[in-house]
Amino acid sequence: LKETGTDLPLPTRIVIFVSDFSRAWWWLILVLFGVALGGIIKYISTPEGRRNFDAFLLKVPLIGDLARKMFLARFAESLSTLIEGGLPIAQAIEFSGEVVGNKIYQEAIFKARDGVRKGESISSILKEYPELFPPMFIQMVYVGERSGSLDKTLKNMVGFYQGEVQRTLDNLLGLLEPAMILFLGIGVAIVVASVLLPLYNISSQL
Secondary structure, X not given: OXXXXXXXXHHHHHHHHHHHHHHHHHHHHHHHHHHHHHHHHHHHOOHHHHXXXXXXXXXXXXXXXXXXXXXXXXXXHHHHHHHXXXXXXXXXXXXXXXXXXXXXXXXXXXXXXXXXXXXXXXXXXXXXXXOOOOHHHHXXXXXXXXXXXXXXXXXXXXXXXXXXXXXXXXXXXXXXXXXXXXXXXXXXXXXXXXXXXXXXXXXXXX
């Protein structure tokens, strides 16, 4: 194609450039990838980096919704188990916040712990974080507090959110296959176009 002296189409030039660059600088690509991955891991290991990563995770489309349901199920399961075991409510909330696995949720839960120690209700504190705790969750906590059966109410919430997590995972897996097919189709189309377009141009000139 290059020997013909004709101007190659843009897809062809891109494919040739990527191929030449990858063959000549593959080691640089690996080094940069390793450095970037190491930097990300080191940043996430810091308190600020972990908090920023956890906040970003909750904002990712689809993934964020799944993560919220998982954290709610984990928090409800831990808190119900600790309350049922006879642990003081403030201490149970604190332990639940430590195992929830997300700094943003942990901060909200620790604030609920401090509020309980001051005589406030859990639901009144959680209500300040509508982006983390949906209205139904807060309402169920409120009902459990008023009825004195918070542990049983939370157990019901665990079953509900675990089912929601499973349904969300099934939906994501259902979307993954057509997304991969579309991605591969676009890649194949680019490669085919990069080969056929210059050949068509040459044949047209002849």
